[in-house]
Amino acid sequence: MELSKKEMAEQLLSLAATDVKRCVQCGRCSATCPAGFKMDLLPSRMVWELVNGNADVMLEAKSPWSCMSCMACEERCPRGVSPARVMEAVRLLAIRQQGGNRLAAENLENYPKDMPQQALVAAFRKYNK
Ligand code: SF4
């Protein structure tokens, strides 16, 4: 079922689990982001879009796929907001919309035997909801 813009924004807020309403748009996160030069929407802008419920704009942005999850933005934020988690939330929602429930614990025998446990757990996090 296709989600409405409002439902997508709610999911992004839930996945990001960071209080974006605390953002004062100071721009420190964007200034410190090492991947900012490659981004169409800087971290502070992504936070602003989420505050305003613009999930459609966020899912069309290329920025989340340039983000390296270095957490520098979160580290620099004076308001305790995590733009990194916002980026991750967009990646998760985009992947879930594309693939749905692709992984299931019942099919564990189908996964490579030499797959690192950490990779398996990370994949479950992304694909099984
Ligand atoms: S550093 Fe924090 S308060 Fe400043 S723009 Fe970024 S998210 Fe908002």
Ligand code: SF4
């Ligand atoms: S976590 Fe992503 S958005 Fe934040 S500073 Fe690093 S690359 Fe930039």
